[in-house]
Amino acid sequence: MVVPHIRLSQSAEYRENYINNSNLLIQRTLPSFKNTLNEREKINKKIVEAFTYADISLKKIEKLKPFLLNHCKNEGLITGVNQLREKYLPLSYEIALQKLKNDVINKIICLTIDETTDRCGWYAVNILFSFDNKTKLAKTEFLSNVNASSISQFVMNTIHFYNISYENIIFFISDNASYMKLAYSNLSPFLPNLKHNCCLAHILNLIGEAWVNFQKFELVDKLIMNFKSIFTYNSQKKIRWKEHLLQNGIESPTLASLPNILLIMIQKLFEIFTHFVKTEAMFFVLKYFITYNSKRLINDLEFYKIRNKAIAPFVYSQIVSLQAFLSSGTRNPPISNEIFQLLNEENQDIASFVSLFSRAFILANEKCEKHISHHPALLFFKAIQCFDPRFIQ
DSSP states (O other): OOHHHHHHHHHHHHHHHHHHHHHHHHHHHHHHHHHHHHHHHHHHHHHHHHHTTTOOGGGGGGHHHHHHHHOOOGGOOOOHOOOOOIIIIIHHHHHHHHHOOOTTOOOEEEEEEEEEEESOOEEEEEEEEETTHHHHHEEEEEEEEOOHHHHHHHHHHHHHHTOOOOOGGGEEEEEOHHHHHHHHHHHHTTTTTOEEEHHHHHHHHHHHHHHHHGGGGHHHHHHHHHHHHHSSOOOOOOOOHHHHHTTTTTTSOOOOOOOHHHHHHHHHHHHHOOOGGGGGHHHHHHHHHHHEEEEEEEHHHHTTTOSSSSSSSHHHHHHHHHHHHHHHHHHSSSOOHHHHHHHHHHOOOOHHHHHHHHHHHHHHHHHHHHHHHHTTTHHHHHHGGGGGGGGGO
């Protein structure tokens, strides 16, 4: 009886020790597993943040994995593209959204709203918040139709979503569309401190569109747009174009960038479709004129893109300079040396082209006067010139 008892005691002691040791093992394992899980979430969240910030598709992670496996620590914690999209992208979004909600508490905010059209024909409307010298995308809404009512409702929903006080919204910045102006009228009774300011970059775009819509420039516009759409949306057509170049004696053709392809295509176009175009010279005269004179509008656009610098004191002088340029062009349009040379080579009447270019400048100048001369902030920009060192005596 003693031996079985001893064996039983030893067995019970062993069982108790095993249970205790197992508990210790569990206590040591769970925290390490938890830390690994946190590390995994941290790494994958950082990857999503880096890729989205750099505007890189998450599917590229699969091609980077071999490099990461060889050269990075904790490389095994990086998940696949599906989990990055389904778990960590929404996680990063929620973290960024909550941070923005916290950042705008009790802040004075300027609203910037704009819309564009996606490939499905829906209107993508964006609202941006500007506060504390930074601008953040607050919300994007896809609408089947945009008008003053839908824009007003979208703005109010966004304000409520972020729990912003009505008194803290001071600016409504938009383009010059009539429905945007009406939306401001709808919002102003609810937002007592709201002022409307039209984006100068949009106005410059409208001035440029005066030439796009100019009937005499229709040839250039249609040609560029049609061939751009051919190559922008279909990679197979790029490949077939490469094969066409190879069959026509071009050695080692490459899929060149879009501008290079367009230049080649334009040359081929005149060889194949000459019955659609009276002369090749006519096209290049228009192209040279648009390229030469649109540089001024492009430079102005680049000026308004300047960030983290005090450009407001210089805005009025920039506007006055643009008005002088367009007004002068209505009487004496700038013509490049390439145009004079081409017209002389083709024995074309220069006076008729000068008259054509003057009409183009008249359209642009009328658009400028319509939108800029009545800009609500024009007097403000004029007044703050006093901060420009050139005005200090």
